[in-house]
Amino acid sequence: MIYFDNSATTKVHPEVLNTFVTVNEKFWANPASIHTFGHQTNELLQSAREQIAAILKTSSEKVYFTSGGTESNNLAIFGLAQKYKQRGKHVLISEIEHPSIIEAAKKMNELGFEVEWIPVDSEGIILLESVKKSIRNDTVLVSVMHVNNETGAIQPIEELSNIVRKKSRALIHMDAVQSFGKIPVNFMDLDVDSITISSHKIHGLKGSGLLALKKFIEIEPILYGGGQESGIRSGTTSVPLAVSTAKAMRLSMENLGSKAVKLQSLSDDLIEFLQSFSFIKVISPTKKAPHIISFSVKKMKGEVLINALQQQDVIVSTSSACSSRQTKTSHVLKAMHISDDYIKGVLRISLSTISTQQEVDQFKIVFKHVMNVIKGD
The missing domain is CATH 3.90.1150.10 (Aspartate Aminotransferase, domain 1)
Structure with a gap:
């Protein structure tokens, strides 16, 4: 075939699968438990978080494990807009985003936010002139994917960031599901505030991903419960998935x-x-x-x-x-x-x-x- x-x-990398199995066999404790086994498991979880933070050049406290790209994108759209809504309720979203962004943005309209769509040219590249015209003092969030999942078009994220920073205090979210591990993705140089990564797009396991924020950026949770992931993503964290995601990310960066x-x-x-x-x-x-x-x-x-x-x-x-x-x-x-x-x-x-x-x-x-x-x- x-x-x-x-x-x-993608097909799961043998080393990633081996990591997942090993962690399940040896570190199955709940990382939130207070006993020694729980502490050991939590240390492994934190190690995975630190490895990912080092790759992305951000703080480990700003790496949140999720169930994948869809949840991460929803968390970014709802969580960032709600956290910084005092800055305004105007949101800019490109017309070519993944459905997990598009549908979330439509829901934002129902929550009282004003969503405006960024058009693209015939090659599927966002029109920066349109961004210049649309950005406002009360723009709170801009979301543009790095690489389009249907056409592969690389979006001009750095140019977009320059425009947004000059004209507003809006936060910038970047869906990097189709770019990380395929092309260079420098979280800091691209000057965005949040980034989505999905494990199964880089030879990792399904049901695992993350949202990472720049240092000093805060976010509101969209899931409530036991307060896991620093209170941002409640629910028992899957340590095997988190560790295997870190492994997949490290492997994807090699050569x-x-x-x-x-x-x-x-x-x-x-x-x-x-x-x-x-x-x-x-x-x-x-x-x-x-x-x-x-x-x-x-x-x-x-x-x-x-x-x-x-x-x-x-x-x-x-x-x-x-x-x-x-x-x-x-x-x-x-x-x-x-x-x-x-x-x-x-x-x-x-x-x-x-x-x-x-x-x-x-x-x-x-x-x-x-x-x-x-x-x-």
Whole structure:
């Protein structure tokens, strides 16, 4: 099987899985318990937190373990806006965010906040001029993802930050689920206030992620209970998941430069191949993360292509796993104003650091065969 759906989820790294099993076997105590075993387990939890803080160059007290990207994004949107609402209730959200941001932002309207959407250009890049016009003194929060999960477009976060800092006291949240471990992500240099990371996108385990804040930034909880995670995320913390997340993050940072070069080479090869078909339009922009390639076959449904490819043991997806089972058109593609001829036939190839040239070569053979069968050539 050729698995090219890594933006939906990745295969668990053997070392990460081994870490998870070992911690479950040896440190199963509740880290909040006051007995010695509980203290030992908590020390392991804090060690994982400190390792992640060192990677992100923030304080360990500002790393909060969650169930994954969706919870982390919700915590950021609701928690930051509520904590700093005295600054204002105006919120800026890009049109191409993940549903966990989009739907949370819609709920913010019901809670009395004014949500304004940042448009994008035809390549799916946010319009900075629009940000300049929309930012206000009472803007409390701006949320823009680092790498789009459907197209791979890299957003101009540093330029965005410069605009926001000059014109307001708004906080900036960055969803880095599709960028961390794929391209350099410097939390401090990008000058954002919070960052979301999901473990299963970097060969970690599902059900695990984190929200990290810059030092001195505070946040309101959205879950209440026993006061775990410094009172920000109540619920017994899964130490095995936390430790394995730290492991996955460390592994993803090893030789990141050479991994990115390899991914870029595979991506360039695939794009050159796809552009050889007159009826295919590459949706992904030039400035994109190397692991995501979005393209469309003219006047064809993506589901038809996915089914045909998986019959040949090739796994790809439509625009996003979070919306691929729904029949409605992707909000990202709509925001990019993709034409009717192409908007239904979008496929996403998403590679990982374990993808190979051999897989790419085999994909090209299978894809050409499938196109010939479907088009009757």
